[in-house]
Amino acid sequence: MSHCDPETLALRSLGEGVGTPDEDAHLASCEQCRSELENLRRVVTVAKSGGSTTLLAPPEHVWQRITAELSAPSPAVDNDRDRDQAATEEPSTVVPLRPRRSRPATWLLVAAGVGGVVVGGVATAALMSGSSTTPPGTLEASTALDPLPDWDATGEAALSVNAAGEQVLTVTVDAPTSGADGFREVWLIDSAVQGMVSLGPLEGSTGQFVIPAGVDVGQFPIVDVSLEPVDGVPTHSGNSIVRGTLDA
Amino acid sequence: MTATAFRSVGLVREEPRVTGSVATPVEAAPVVEDDEVARAFASGAEDGLAQAYRRWSPLVFTVAVRTLGDRTDAEDVVQQVFVAAWRSRDRYDPDAGSLAGWLLGITRHKVADLHESRSRVLRAVDAAERLADQDIAAPAADPVVDKVVLADELQRLGQPQKRILELAFYEDLTHAQIASVLRLPLGTVKSHIRRSLERLRLRLEVDGVAL
Numbered sequence: 001m002s003h004c005d006p007e008t009l010a011l012r013s014l015g016e017g018v019g020t021p022d023e024d025a026h027l028a029s030c031e032q033c034r035s036e037l038e039n040l041r042r043v044v045t046v047a048k049s050g051g052s053t054t055l056l057a058p059p060e061h062v063w064q065r066i067t068a069e070l071s072a073p074s075p076a077v078d079n080d081r082d083r084d085q086a087a088t089e090e091p092s093t094v095v096p097l098r099p100r101r102s103r104p105a106t107w108l109l110v111a112a113g114v115g116g117v118v119v120g121g122v123a124t125a126a127l128m129s130g131s132s133t134t135p136p137g138t139l140e141a142s143t144a145l146d147p148l149p150d151w152d153a154t155g156e157a158a159l160s161v162n163a164a165g166e167q168v169l170t171v172t173v174d175a176p177t178s179g180a181d182g183f184r185e186v187w188l189i190d191s192a193v194q195g196m197v198s199l200g201p202l203e204g205s206t207g208q209f210v211i212p213a214g215v216d217v218g219q220f221p222i223v224d225v226s227l228e229p230v231d232g233v234p235t236h237s238g239n240s241i242v243r244g245t246l247d248a
Numbered sequence: 249m250t251a252t253a254f255r256s257v258g259l260v261r262e263e264p265r266v267t268g269s270v271a272t273p274v275e276a277a278p279v280v281e282d283d284e285v286a287r288a289f290a291s292g293a294e295d296g297l298a299q300a301y302r303r304w305s306p307l308v309f310t311v312a313v314r315t316l317g318d319r320t321d322a323e324d325v326v327q328q329v330f331v332a333a334w335r336s337r338d339r340y341d342p343d344a345g346s347l348a349g350w351l352l353g354i355t356r357h358k359v360a361d362l363h364e365s366r367s368r369v370l371r372a373v374d375a376a377e378r379l380a381d382q383d384i385a386a387p388a389a390d391p392v393v394d395k396v397v398l399a400d401e402l403q404r405l406g407q408p409q410k411r412i413l414e415l416a417f418y419e420d421l422t423h424a425q426i427a428s429v430l431r432l433p434l435g436t437v438k439s440h441i442r443r444s445l446e447r448l449r450l451r452l453e454v455d456g457v458a459l
Contacts, residue, residue: 010442011423014416043449046394046456047417053399058309058326063301066330070297 004033013040068193135160135170136208143223143244145173155242157223159211167211173225173242174205182229187236188220191245196220196236201228221246286347289333290340297334304348305330307400308355314392315359325358332358348400349455352393356457390457401451409444412437 004023011018019027027033135142135158145155153175162168171186184202186209189195197220199209211217223246227239285303289296308329312322333340333354340350402410408430415421415429427437 007438007442010445011438013445014423014441015420016422039449040445043398043445043452044417046391046452047398047402047413047448049391049395052414052418053310053314053395055306055310055396055399055403056313057306058323062305062309062323062326065327066297066301066334069327069331070334 003030004037006036009033009037010040013037013044015044065192065194136162136168140167141217141246143246145171145223145225145242145244147242148240151175151241153242155225155244157244157246159217159246166213167217169199169209169211169223170206171202171209171223171225172206173202175241182227182237184241185226185228185236187224187226188215188217189222189224190220191222193222196224198234198236217246282346282348283342286340286342289347290337290342292337296337297330300333300347300351301330304351307348307396308351310396310399311352311355311393312359314396316362321362325355325362328358329354346454348397352397352455352457356390356393394452394456397452397455398448401448405444405447408432409440412440413444413448416441 004019004026008019008023027037137160140159140161142156142158145157147153153173155171155173155175157172158170160168160170169186169188173184186199186202186207188197188199188211197212197215199211200207202225222243224236224243225241226237227241228237282303285296285299289300305326309322309326312325313319316322316325329351333351340347402413405413411430412426412432415426416423421429423437423441424434426432427434430437
């Protein structure tokens with residue numbers, strides 16, 4: 001006889017007792033029809049196992065974390081777990097994920113909105129000594145500050161404890177300041193690039209900033225210097241110049 | 249199939265522990281063809297990642313939730329998968345396979361990594377009572393992957409096909425009963441069942457693990 005009717009095979013795969021004795025006989029001898037039935041049965045078995053499955057969309061903040069991670073090209077931000085993939089990665093291959101709006105890069109604004117962890121602000125920053133480049137007291141950690149794409153600048157940051165027991169961050173950036181573009185601001189950002197703390201504006205090429213009490217640098221180890229337009233918007237412009245991660 | 253894989257079928261039956269924020273069930277119908285999304289992704293188009301995320305993040309997230317039983321961990325896996333995928337998108341060839349299958353491959357690796365690190369933690373926490381490594385570290389996401397891939401394809405079937413298959417799979421109705429419940433001609437139900445099962449089989453071949 002000819003091969004089994006495909007619709008009958010489909011019903012058989014669902015466990016319905018359909019089909020004629022002739023078809024049974026054919027199935028017993030026909031490799032092709034048996035294999036077809038077997039394949040459909042596997043589909044049915046998988047589909048039925050554990051009942052119906054509802055697909056779940058991840059919460060919105062997962063997407064925001066992804067864009068934040070991809071928009072932060074500093075190798076220091078790359079997680080160890082992605083080392084294998086990240087090894088071949090160049091910052092320049094990261095492209096914007098969403099249409100730009102008014103500000104040049106939205107990732108930090110997004111991150112700030114998500115984390116809600118923008119603590120303090122310019123008011124909490126204390127510019128201690130604009131001219132000193134030497135970290136006071138005992139050195140705790142330091143890092144080179146590497147330029148982000150589109151920037152030709154370097155710098156360094158050192159964390160030390162002064163005589164008063166305060167943590168002080170000494171930041172040096174060696175790029176000419178251009179007052180016309182705005183001003184520079186120093187930030188501490190957490191490893192997940194979710195939250196950040198503003199330490200205040202950087203005047204000239206170097207500055208010292210007291211870390212506000214209660215801010216754990218281990219939690220916000222990334223030192224970031226941004227260029228901020230004079231627009232009165234207190235959040236990060238998204239335009240980072242240099243960045244580095246303090247090794248605790 | 250290994251004994252390990254069978255054991256994890258038990259995982260499928262369990263309702264995952266809910267530890268994180270409430271996720272939204274996915275109801276949206278597909279708008280853009282999968283091929284187009286995959287090509288946009290591979291070419292590095294500006295919204296390539298966003299499109300791929302919209303289309304397949306529920307797949308990745310659901311597999312992760314069901315395998316790990318923890319939403320917070322599952323969210324981390326989704327993040328890792330899409331970040332890793334975007335960074336290594338040069339290695340994805342749209343002509344060689346589906347993007348969903350590729351993403352699910354990465355998902356299985358990330359899930360296995362997480363199991364591995366959990367088992368390390370377990371060993372450290374209680375070395376004296378530790379189980380054999382296999383007992384702790386066996387991720388065996390494969391049955392979960394197939395199950396979720398099918399659920400995704402089922403979601404994408406139009407009506408009445410989706411309803412017909414749901415009645416057949418989960419209510420154990422015969423095609424005659426389905427025809428009566430949905431007031432459809434017998435022949436229509438039979439033909440929908442055949443075509444839809446074929447479509448599910450094809451999807452499982454493309455994106456699944458077992459077939």
